[in-house]
Amino acid sequence: xxxxxxxxxxxxxxxxxxxxVAQEIQKRWGDAAVMEYNPRTNCFTFNGWKQxxxxxxxxxxxxxxxxxxxxxxxxxxxxxxxxxxxxxFPKNVFLFYHLQVEKNA
Numbered sequence: 781x782x783x784x785x786x787x788x789x790x791x792x793x794x795x796x797x798x799x800x801v802a803q804e805i806q807k808r809w810g811d812a813a814v815m816e817y818n819p820r821t822n823c824f825t826f827n828g829w830k831q832x833x834x835x836x837x838x839x840x841x842x843x844x845x846x847x848x849x850x851x852x853x854x855x856x857x858x859x860x861x862x863x864x865x866x867x868x869f870p871k872n873v874f875l876f877y878h879l880q881v882e883k884n885a
Contacts, residue, residue: 797845797873804843805877813879822878834881842874 798819805823806814817823823843826836848868855865 797847801843801845801875809877809879813877817877823875825873825875829876829881833884835884836876836881840876840880842876845873845875847871847873 801819801823802814802817805817824832826842829836847870849871850866850868852864852866854862857863
């Protein structure tokens with residue numbers, strides 16, 4: 781298991797998608813692996829691992845997670861005032877668990 785938690789911390793906080801990822805980890809690697817799972821310290825995107833000095837092993841398949849991106853825009857109301865409107869849309873995120881990566885040489 782990767783122990784450099786301070787260096788590898790993510791801003792991700794978990795939620796429903798973290799449970800989906802945990803289920804997939806359990807299917808692939810079993811109960812012991814899912815007990816180690818922490819979405820903030822050992823499961824990142826391809827580029828997330830690359831930024832941390834790791835590479836995904838050849839042939840590894842991503843764990844697909846889902847998230848929602850939120851955007852804001854200002855809209856002018858009929859009375860001339862401005863209002864901020866928020867919208868969100870789904871996005872797939874492709875993650876790799878720490879068992880799928882190796883430290884760069």
